[in-house]
Amino acid sequence: MGKFVDRPKYICAMGGAVATLNALPGVVPILHAAAGCGFNISNAINGGGGYVGSGYCGGQSLPSSNVFEKEIVFGGEGRLEQQILSTMEIAEADIYFVITGCMVEMIGDDAVSVVKRLNKGKRLFAADTGGFRGNSYKGYDIVLSKLFSEYVQTGLEKDERLVNLWGIVPVQDVYWKGNLRVLKKLVEGLGYKVNTFFGEDETLEDLKESSKAILNIVVSDTYGIDAAKTFKEVHDTDYITTDFPIGDHGTARFIKEVGTALGASNEVINALIKKERKRYYGYLERVVDAYSDFDLQRYAVIVGDANYTQGLTRFLSDDLGWLPELVIINDLLEEEQKEFLRRKFSDYESGIKPELVFDTDASSVLKHINRHWEVNKNPRYYDSMTPAFLIGSSFEKETAQKIKAQHLSVMYPVSNRVVLDRAYAGFEGALTLTEDIFSVLLESR
Amino acid sequence: MANKKIKQIAIYGKGGIGKSTTTSNISAALVKQGFKVMQFGCDPKSDSTNTLRGGKYIPTVLDTLREKTTVKASEVIHEGFGGVYCVEAGGPAPGVGCAGRGIITAVQLFKQQRVFEELDLDFVIYDVLGDVVCGGFAVPIREGIAEHVFTVSSADFMAVYAANNLFRGIHKYSNAGGALLGGVIANSINAPYAKEIIDDFVKQTKTQVVEYVPRSVTVTQSELQGKTTIEAAPNSEQAKIYTRLALKIAEHTESKVPEPLDVHELREWASKWADHLLALETGEVTSKASCI
Ligand SMILES: Nc1ncnc2c1ncn2[C@@H]1O[C@H](COP(=O)(O)OP(=O)(O)O)[C@@H](O)[C@H]1O
Ligand SMILES: [Mg+2]
Numbered sequence: 001m002g003k004f005v006d007r008p009k010y011i012c013a014m015g016g017a018v019a020t021l022n023a024l025p026g027v028v029p030i031l032h033a034a035a036g037c038g039f040n041i042s043n044a045i046n047g048g049g050g051y052v053g054s055g056y057c058g059g060q061s062l063p064s065s066n067v068f069e070k071e072i073v074f075g076g077e078g079r080l081e082q083q084i085l086s087t088m089e090i091a092e093a094d095i096y097f098v099i100t101g102c103m104v105e106m107i108g109d110d111a112v113s114v115v116k117r118l119n120k121g122k123r124l125f126a127a128d129t130g131g132f133r134g135n136s137y138k139g140y141d142i143v144l145s146k147l148f149s150e151y152v153q154t155g156l157e158k159d160e161r162l163v164n165l166w167g168i169v170p171v172q173d174v175y176w177k178g179n180l181r182v183l184k185k186l187v188e189g190l191g192y193k194v195n196t197f198f199g200e201d202e203t204l205e206d207l208k209e210s211s212k213a214i215l216n217i218v219v220s221d222t223y224g225i226d227a228a229k230t231f232k233e234v235h236d237t238d239y240i241t242t243d244f245p246i247g248d249h250g251t252a253r254f255i256k257e258v259g260t261a262l263g264a265s266n267e268v269i270n271a272l273i274k275k276e277r278k279r280y281y282g283y284l285e286r287v288v289d290a291y292s293d294f295d296l297q298r299y300a301v302i303v304g305d306a307n308y309t310q311g312l313t314r315f316l317s318d319d320l321g322w323l324p325e326l327v328i329i330n331d332l333l334e335e336e337q338k339e340f341l342r343r344k345f346s347d348y349e350s351g352i353k354p355e356l357v358f359d360t361d362a363s364s365v366l367k368h369i370n371r372h373w374e375v376n377k378n379p380r381y382y383d384s385m386t387p388a389f390l391i392g393s394s395f396e397k398e399t400a401q402k403i404k405a406q407h408l409s410v411m412y413p414v415s416n417r418v419v420l421d422r423a424y425a426g427f428e429g430a431l432t433l434t435e436d437i438f439s440v441l442l443e444s445r
Numbered sequence: 446m447a448n449k450k451i452k453q454i455a456i457y458g459k460g461g462i463g464k465s466t467t468t469s470n471i472s473a474a475l476v477k478q479g480f481k482v483m484q485f486g487c488d489p490k491s492d493s494t495n496t497l498r499g500g501k502y503i504p505t506v507l508d509t510l511r512e513k514t515t516v517k518a519s520e521v522i523h524e525g526f527g528g529v530y531c532v533e534a535g536g537p538a539p540g541v542g543c544a545g546r547g548i549i550t551a552v553q554l555f556k557q558q559r560v561f562e563e564l565d566l567d568f569v570i571y572d573v574l575g576d577v578v579c580g581g582f583a584v585p586i587r588e589g590i591a592e593h594v595f596t597v598s599s600a601d602f603m604a605v606y607a608a609n610n611l612f613r614g615i616h617k618y619s620n621a622g623g624a625l626l627g628g629v630i631a632n633s634i635n636a637p638y639a640k641e642i643i644d645d646f647v648k649q650t651k652t653q654v655v656e657y658v659p660r661s662v663t664v665t666q667s668e669l670q671g672k673t674t675i676e677a678a679p680n681s682e683q684a685k686i687y688t689r690l691a692l693k694i695a696e697h698t699e700s701k702v703p704e705p706l707d708v709h710e711l712r713e714w715a716s717k718w719a720d721h722l723l724a725l726e727t728g729e730v731t732s733k734a735s736c737i
Binding site: 069070071072073074075076077106107108109 | 507510511514536537538540541542543544546547550
């Protein structure tokens with residue numbers, strides 16, 4: 001039997017699809033699943049996503065076919081058809097998107113052909129997102145791939161100043177909207193227009209015409225790659241993958257990589273970096289006094305997803321001058337993805353080499369910490385990993401208390417904070433992150 | 446109400462091997478002996494009880510459930526020859542939904558409503574699609590439903606293969622209170638080597654042959670009249686065999702856990718028989734080889 005995941009930090013493929021669709025403007029998801037799916041998914045999205053709320057047609061208003069035994073035995077396509085038609089009548093939307101749960105896929109219901117039969121053109125789509133296909137990230141990829149291949153127009157002339165950017169997964173990245181805003185602004189700084197689909201002021205029209213873009217920038221090595229491959233296949237647009245950038249060291253690289261891929265001149269690239277740095281260090285400088293007066297350097301343990309752990313560790317090590325000791329990545333990854341990721345945790349300017357652990361069980365964090373740094377058994381001299389700081393999710397709150405470390409929830413699930421337009425990406429996000437980290441350090445004062 | 450124990454039996458076997466024919470004849474023979482019998486067809490084909498009812502189809506449990514949200518078991522029980530209670534589980538149209546889940550739904554509906562007790566039955570015989578392709582078709586052999594399983598098999602390799610698969614299912618559920626194996630009903634056994642093959646198979650798998658039922662035109666003639674052999678030709682040799690089989694099943698008490706062959710063993714076993722037949726019947730091979 002395969003290994004099960006203890007305390008997963010994601011939901012199923014269908015859950016990821018719901019979160020993705022809810023984050024698009026003017027889109028109403030229609031679930032073809034048992035009644036419990038929509039309810040559970042909504043709770044996980046809201047409760048773990050910094051209280052993102054149900055939005056236009058999410059949460060308890062999610063349309064769902066709510067199949068019961070009758071549909072399981074005789075097939076649920078008829079029920080789905082009813083649900084699609086009534087949803088289209090009642091809920092206003094530009095796009096209706098059917099997604100399927102485990103049970104209807106196991107009995108062979110074919111949602112895609114139901115949608116085809118209804119013949120509603122580019123207003124109605126369907127994708128198989130049965131929970132067993134994977135986790136939230138998979139759902140994100142499935143939805144994007146479907147939209148790229150069926151909604152986005154083909155045969156449009158390329159716009160040499162237009163790019164698309166994704167790889168920041170709504171809700172799984174609790175700060176997705178803020179992060180997309182920041183990254184969009186950076187790429188705009190290189191002289192390009194940017195579609196991010198899920199960000200502020202994005203429209204479905206932009207998505208529809210996104211095939212005009214000359215490059216797709218996937219801000220991840222793990223999420224959104226399938227979608228990028230689909231895009232390449234259908235619209236012949238190349239893509240690059242970049243690390244999720246936080247702070248000067250990460251973001252300067254990001255700008256260079258994107259700028260180089262776009263053929264921007266060194267002057268343009270360096271001018272942008274220079275301008276951003278000036279503002280960044282202008283603010284960051286302020287904490288230097290408190291940092292040294294109160295001795296706020298910390299050992300750090302970073303626990304979470306592949307995108308953030310990489311960006312956070314670089315920021316802590318090279319921007320903040322902290323001591324990252326242990327990094328735990330909880331994502332479900334292939335061996336070659338792990339191999340690829342390992343390299344990203346070994347080239348810090350500080351020369352620090354944190355231990356990198358891949359463990360899909362979020363419940364094992366304390367075990368890894370205790371193994372990494374031997375527990376105090378009261379010898380005369382004990383070199384302890386204190387003071388320490390744990391950056392993870394709400395799941396790690398207790399663990400942090402146990403090792404007497406301070407804690408900040410940055411990655412999903414974030415249940416102890418409300419998140420609105422906050423961003424942690426780029427130069428701008430790193431300032432916010434610094435505020436948040438130092439506010440935790442100083443909260444007892 | 447008498448507090449007797451209802452004997453619940455499941456009959457499995459490959460599609461078209463003669464399960465429904467055999468089961469219906471057993472049911473008919475048992476009612477003639479004065480027993481109260483229900484035959485429960487668990488095959489989406491829904492034709493298990495046809496020869497007990499003049500060749501006519503009856504509304505199935507699932508058809509009825511499709512129309513209404515709740516079904517009273519009494520609505521889907523139809524009396525057939527000699528008062529046999531006939532039930533067909535039914536199922537979805539081919540290619541949609543989940544037939545296995547349908548069987549589970551139908552069987553559980555009867556169990557929950559305690560129909561067997563109310564009808565004061567002596568026997569419930571489930572006639573189940575034998576390629577136990579998913580959990581749904583195993584439901585009659587799970588705990589608390591049938592206690593004894595019989596499998597209908599010819600000497601045909603595919604039939605033996607299905608029987609062996611069933612044995613694996615029984616083996617799996619056996620330590621969880623599931624049904625045990627009563628034995629093999631050897632159907633269409635006319636040639637001597639067919640008997641040898643089946644005898645060898647039951648020996649290998651540590652079970653027994655309950656009865657050898659020959660292939661007989663009487664069965665076909667009866668079926669064409671929409672009747673069991675017991676009803677249409679009660680004095681025929683074939684009816685005697687079915688009656689003898691029914692009585693053996695009625696008296697049967699001790700079922701066992703079979704020892705199924707694994708895939709390799711089964712293949713080896715089959716090729717050994719193929720070689721044997723070749724050697725035995727050179728010259729006639731082409732016509733008889735299809736039996737293995
Ligand atoms: N012993 C037999 N002699 C002659 N015909 C038989 C015999 N057993 C089964 N048949 C015939 O084989 C066909 C399939 O039998 P059936 O009982 O419907 O199979 P199953 O229920 O296993 O699918 C029927 O036409 C039936 O009359
Ligand atoms: Mg049959």
